[in-house]
Amino acid sequence: MEWSRESEDRLASFLGGERFRVWYLLSGDEARARAMAADICLEQTVEFPGDLVPPGLIKDAIVGRVESFGAAGPGLFRAGISFAVETAQSDIVQLLNVIYGNISIKPDIRVERLELPAGLLAGYSGPRFGREGLRKLLGVPGRPLTCTALKPMGLSPGEIAGQAYRFALGGIDIIKDDHGIQDQVFCPFEERVARCAEAVDRANRETGLRSVYMANVTGRMDRIQASARRAKELGAGALLLCPSLTGFDALRLLAEDRAIDLPVMAHPSFGGVMATSGTSGIAHPTLYGTLMRLCGADATVYPNFGGRFSFTKEECVGIAGATSERLGSLKPIFPAPGGGMTPERTAEMLDVYGKDFILLVGAGLHRNGPDLTANARQLLGMLERM
Amino acid sequence: MEWSRESEDRLASFLGGERFRVWYLLSGDEARARAMAADICLEQTVEFPGDLVPPGLIKDAIVGRVESFGAAGPGLFRAGISFAVETAQSDIVQLLNVIYGNISIKPDIRVERLELPAGLLAGYSGPRFGREGLRKLLGVPGRPLTCTALKPMGLSPGEIAGQAYRFALGGIDIIKDDHGIQDQVFCPFEERVARCAEAVDRANRETGLRSVYMANVTGRMDRIQASARRAKELGAGALLLCPSLTGFDALRLLAEDRAIDLPVMAHPSFGGVMATSGTSGIAHPTLYGTLMRLCGADATVYPNFGGRFSFTKEECVGIAGATSERLGSLKPIFPAPGGGMTPERTAEMLDVYGKDFILLVGAGLHRNGPDLTANARQLLGMLERM
Numbered sequence: 088m089e090w091s092r093e094s095e096d097r098l099a100s101f102l103g104g105e106r107f108r109v110w111y112l113l114s115g116d117e118a119r120a121r122a123m124a125a126d127i128c129l130e131q132t133v134e135f136p137g138d139l140v141p142p143g144l145i146k147d148a149i150v151g152r153v154e155s156f157g158a159a160g161p162g163l164f165r166a167g168i169s170f171a172v173e174t175a176q177s178d179i180v181q182l183l184n185v186i187y188g189n190i191s192i193k194p195d196i197r198v199e200r201l202e203l204p205a206g207l208l209a210g211y212s213g214p215r216f217g218r219e220g221l222r223k224l225l226g227v228p229g230r231p232l233t234c235t236a237l238k239p240m241g242l243s244p245g246e247i248a249g250q251a252y253r254f255a256l257g258g259i260d261i262i263k264d265d266h267g268i269q270d271q272v273f274c275p276f277e278e279r280v281a282r283c284a285e286a287v288d289r290a291n292r293e294t295g296l297r298s299v300y301m302a303n304v305t306g307r308m309d310r311i312q313a314s315a316r317r318a319k320e321l322g323a324g325a326l327l328l329c330p331s332l333t334g335f336d337a338l339r340l341l342a343e344d345r346a347i348d349l350p351v352m353a354h355p356s357f358g359g360v361m362a363t364s365g366t367s368g369i370a371h372p373t374l375y376g377t378l379m380r381l382c383g384a385d386a387t388v389y390p391n392f393g394g395r396f397s398f399t400k401e402e403c404v405g406i407a408g409a410t411s412e413r414l415g416s417l418k419p420i421f422p423a424p425g426g427g428m429t430p431e432r433t434a435e436m437l438d439v440y441g442k443d444f445i446l447l448v449g450a451g452l453h454r455n456g457p458d459l460t461a462n463a464r465q466l467l468g469m470l471e472r473m
Numbered sequence: 474m475e476w477s478r479e480s481e482d483r484l485a486s487f488l489g490g491e492r493f494r495v496w497y498l499l500s501g502d503e504a505r506a507r508a509m510a511a512d513i514c515l516e517q518t519v520e521f522p523g524d525l526v527p528p529g530l531i532k533d534a535i536v537g538r539v540e541s542f543g544a545a546g547p548g549l550f551r552a553g554i555s556f557a558v559e560t561a562q563s564d565i566v567q568l569l570n571v572i573y574g575n576i577s578i579k580p581d582i583r584v585e586r587l588e589l590p591a592g593l594l595a596g597y598s599g600p601r602f603g604r605e606g607l608r609k610l611l612g613v614p615g616r617p618l619t620c621t622a623l624k625p626m627g628l629s630p631g632e633i634a635g636q637a638y639r640f641a642l643g644g645i646d647i648i649k650d651d652h653g654i655q656d657q658v659f660c661p662f663e664e665r666v667a668r669c670a671e672a673v674d675r676a677n678r679e680t681g682l683r684s685v686y687m688a689n690v691t692g693r694m695d696r697i698q699a700s701a702r703r704a705k706e707l708g709a710g711a712l713l714l715c716p717s718l719t720g721f722d723a724l725r726l727l728a729e730d731r732a733i734d735l736p737v738m739a740h741p742s743f744g745g746v747m748a749t750s751g752t753s754g755i756a757h758p759t760l761y762g763t764l765m766r767l768c769g770a771d772a773t774v775y776p777n778f779g780g781r782f783s784f785t786k787e788e789c790v791g792i793a794g795a796t797s798e799r800l801g802s803l804k805p806i807f808p809a810p811g812g813g814m815t816p817e818r819t820a821e822m823l824d825v826y827g828k829d830f831i832l833l834v835g836a837g838l839h840r841n842g843p844d845l846t847a848n849a850r851q852l853l854g855m856l857e858r859m
Contacts, residue, residue, distance in 0.1 A: 089843065094632035101659040130781075133625030134651055135836050140625065149627035174626060177656045178693045180718045184653060184742055188715070192745030192782050192812075239519030239526065240560060241535035246480035265520055267570060270563045273487040307564045308694055308722040329574070332566045334720030336694040356570055359578030364750040395516075396578050426578075450521050457475065 106169035120164035208415035217418025248282035255290030257463020263301035284322030299324025331358025342383025353384035376409020391424030492555035506550035594801035603804025634668035641676030643849025649687035670708030685710025717744025728769025739770035762795020777810030
């Protein structure tokens with residue numbers, strides 16, 4: 088196999104030498120792990136057997152490069168593999184393709200961490216609001232933010248809006264659609280968003296607070312952006328999106344759209360296996376922290392430890408860490424642990440997360456009886472006393 | 474907890490009684506599996522504790538319903554759970570959300586199979602070409618179709634187009650971009666697609682055959698449709714998309730767009746964990762067969778057994794089965810097993826798949842020496858003798 092001088096020269100003219108690094112955890116014995124690391128270098132780039140790649144720039148710079156390799160535990164190895172930024176610079180879709188495209192089909196390879204240099208981060212404006220922007224918008228300088236979900240699926244827009252009003256009266260900062268409430272015939276998007284936005288606005292006028300209604304815009308690819316713009320027109324103050332259902336780039340599109348200019352919360356629906364698959368997938372902090380933030384989420388929902396899901400405390404702390412660690416000049420975002428949270432767990436969460444998190448309590452706010460405003464006030468009172 | 478009469482009446486006016494069914498495989502002992510089945514019914518719909526859902530239509534019709542439950546193997550149970558079509562009728566995104574949204578985060582729940590009634594299938598036009606349409610387009614009535622990938626990443630558009638020309642001269646039916654070749658600076662989409670389409674067209678004029686160049690349109694959400702239309706203008710004869718990277722709805726959008734009117738092949742990049750995660754995720758036939766077809770893929774790529782990936786023969790046969798089993802009036806599509814395939818494995822594949830599959834040989838066509846046309850002719854000759 089040989090390729091033309093023209094092709095080689097052209098490639099040389101475009102490669103700047105900058106590389107991003109992916110840390111992979113590889114399960115197996117050392118020989119197998121070393122073979123897997125070598126295989127990743129080919130599979131994620133040239134998809135060509137190594138012996139068919141002739142000497143030259145493709146072999147030297149396009150094929151991934153094992154920069155480091157070492158033990159990471161019993162039967163576990165860590166490989167740091169670098170790729171030329173030009174292989175994945177075009178968009179998040181291609182970045183994910185190089186990081187974990189074909190190898191997602193191969194067992195025992197897990198993406199642990201990313202190291203993204205300036206040349207790659209330059210393509211991402213990241214979160215529009217971030218922690219500081221969201222606090223300012225909501226007028227909540229110090230304590231954890233509060234969030235609840237409008238539910239259950241099956242209620243009419245009027246009933247949902249009634250809930251929104253009562254939660255807003257009680258002072259909940261972010262009142263979001265449950266992620267399963269979308270554009271069903273019994274609760275269509277347009278009517279629901281209009282009524283909920285109006286309800287929260289009315290409550291705000293009564294309380295003097297700045298609660299926001301967060302509309303779920305997860306849906307058809309060709310409608311997400313229009314839905315978000317429409318939600319804004321109708322008075323929604325924030326947006327909810329499930330990137331694993333819509334594709335991660337939808338998040339980027341919403342965050343970058345100046346006509347929308349609303350905070351976006353990422354919800355983990357459909358993508359859970361990516362984190363929970365043990366020796367495969369993408370580590371929790373990278374998936375829910377780094378990637379959501381890179382795509383422009385201002386807050387990232389994930390199931391808190393000790394709730395009705397399976398994440399460990401360590402995994403949750405890792406996610407929270409990734410929401411604020413240095414990532415170029417991208418703003419830190421809010422971790423939003425939820426999933427069966429109750430007001431009673433607030434103290435423990437403050438202890439683990441500090442004050443920079445979104446306390447997401449859904450059904451837990453219905454547990455103490457039908458007066459949602461009172462239940463919300465009780466939660467806020469508890470938070471403010473802490 | 475109580476909800477208004479108005480809300481209940483409104484819901485009643487919209488529910489037609491039709492339900493779709495999802496078969497879940499649940500790992501654990503029977504008590505745990507039964508509890509998981511009950512939990513799925515709530516988690517995927519109301520996201521509300523069962524004891525907080527009052528009697529009424531939400532409890533009766535919106536909450537999922539365990540229709541059947543039984544043993545499926547040692548420590549494995551199968552639950553058939555039905556959901557009202559109205560919970561998920563709006564689009565594929567919401568359908569996936571109800572089928573496997575939040576429970577993707579819970580271990581030991583695997584989607585085995587879907588049973589989609591007319592009221593739900595009515596929202597999907599499915600594959601535009603299907604097996605018959607693709608055979609007609611390519612002028613290949615009987616034998617398996619052939620497909621190869623232009624690679625490796627790093628080559629210039631001119632070099633890639635040269636490959637395309639030589640493969641087309643050799644009679645390969647579908648000459649596709651490698652899924653990692655996207656819109657890199659060293660091989661930009663516009664220039665590559667124009668040159669490859671021209672090259673294949675030129676070869677067709679020489680051979681009298683009807684090879685097509687398949688352009689990879691995987692990329693930013695706001696560019697996929699435009700890229701596909703542009704590819705068509707430039708002369709591409711088919712499209713490649715990675716739905717797990719772009720969101721499944723991108724596939725539907727391409728398939729439904731009359732201005733595009735090109736066959737679409739779905740590639741499994743990034744979504745592998747969904748199938749390979751064992752006791753979680755979505756079973757191979759449903760993920761690569763049913764869902765890709767539902768969204769409108771005319772062909773679905775997956776790693777063949779015995780190649781460089783890990784799928785078993787049974788899993789592959791299951792996928793092929795799902796590409797043609799009855800799915801409303803949706804056309805059967807082509808299974809496209811690939812991933813380290815060589816011409817030598819053709820006989821075995823014919824034996825397993827019959828003649829209705831796409832023989833996807835990538836690097837295997839480079840193995841026998843640099844004359845790609847000769848290598849392609851050898852493959853076609855072998856196929857035609859069988």
